């Protein structure tokens with residue numbers, strides 16, 4: 001859907017990125033100043049690569065070798081900024097119709113009613129933007145961008161100006177878009193929680209380059225990328241399915257390829273496909289299955305690898321029924337256990353360490 005190979009020098013900063021992404025949500029994640037907005041601006045046509053090529057949905061938007069540089073207004077892209085930038089003098093309905101009215105009937109690929117329904121903004125149509133909450137404004141801004149039937153939706157930190165409650169309100173709507181409408185999303189974010197709940201593909205930006213790109217679970221679980229994914233975020237990201245909730249014990253049960261996990265009760269529907277983050281420092285390892293112990297999750301596993309990490313820590317990758325779980329233990333624990341590849345062990349995860357923010361409903365990409 002998006003093919004990009006661009007180079008651009010801006011001041012002393014060099015952006016040099018190659019990307020090839022498919023449908024669904026692609027997140028550009030990285031520290032401030034790593035070049036995320038620079039990439040999105042080149043796709044939008046707001047800044048010009050020194051050389052390279054940008055193709056969206058088979059349409060060449062930029063190609064320095066054959067002199068193609070389509071003007072931003074002719075690229076048919078949707079752009080959602082941090083602040084919704086709605087027209088203050090127009091109602092929500094007129095804001096939404098703005099992009100739609102500029103398309104011929106044959107160019108309209110997105111249905112008004114469907115957008116209203118997915119974004120939950122039907123009751124706001126006659127209001128002016130000044131009377132909307134921050135989250136509502138962003139949903140309208142997303143709707144307006146979508147209704148212009150873009151080839152791709154570019155979202156540059158669309159939730160950054162919202163508080164955490166508003167963020168949580170808007171996130172599921174964005175997640176639903178990529179499933180409902182066959183429009184890929186390029187999503188810039190600083191926030192690992194957003195990446196976890198939205199991104200099908202993750203691109204880690206570092207100093208103007210794409211340091212890694214691939215399926216989100218895979219990129220987040222790579223040990224060598226922890227400097228970029230964040231030391232405290234480090235851990236495995238696995239797929240699981242909500243089995244059910246137990247009101248008496250206040251627990252939710254999840255199943256994954258390696259067994260069943262219990263966590264503090266959440267509100268996801270049984271049967272929901274979720275993405276679950278298990279922090280490396282939350283996994284303890286036992287050589288023998290412990291008997292009476294408070295830890296709720298005890299999973300048989302086989303040691304896949306053991307390697308030294310910074311600060312006298314040791315990284316241990318466990319194969320848990322075909323799912324890799326990354327554990328981090330202290331050097332003195334390793335001195336005691338002498339873990340080696342191939343050893344049969346038990347991975348222990350306290351139910352309460354799997355926080356609600358670590359579980360995000362995430363079906364497969366559309």
Ligand SMILES: Nc1ncnc2c1ncn2[C@@H]1O[C@H](COP(=O)(O)OP(=O)(O)OP(=O)(O)O)[C@@H](O)[C@H]1O
Nearest residue numbers: 010011012013030031032033034035036037038039
């Ligand atoms: N027009 C410009 N001229 C010179 N330097 C620029 C220009 N635009 C951006 N830069 C520099 O390019 C680098 C990348 O900026 P960019 O905005 O792409 O980063 P980012 O990853 O989106 O950061 P943030 O998360 O803070 O928004 C920064 O060092 C920035 O100062």
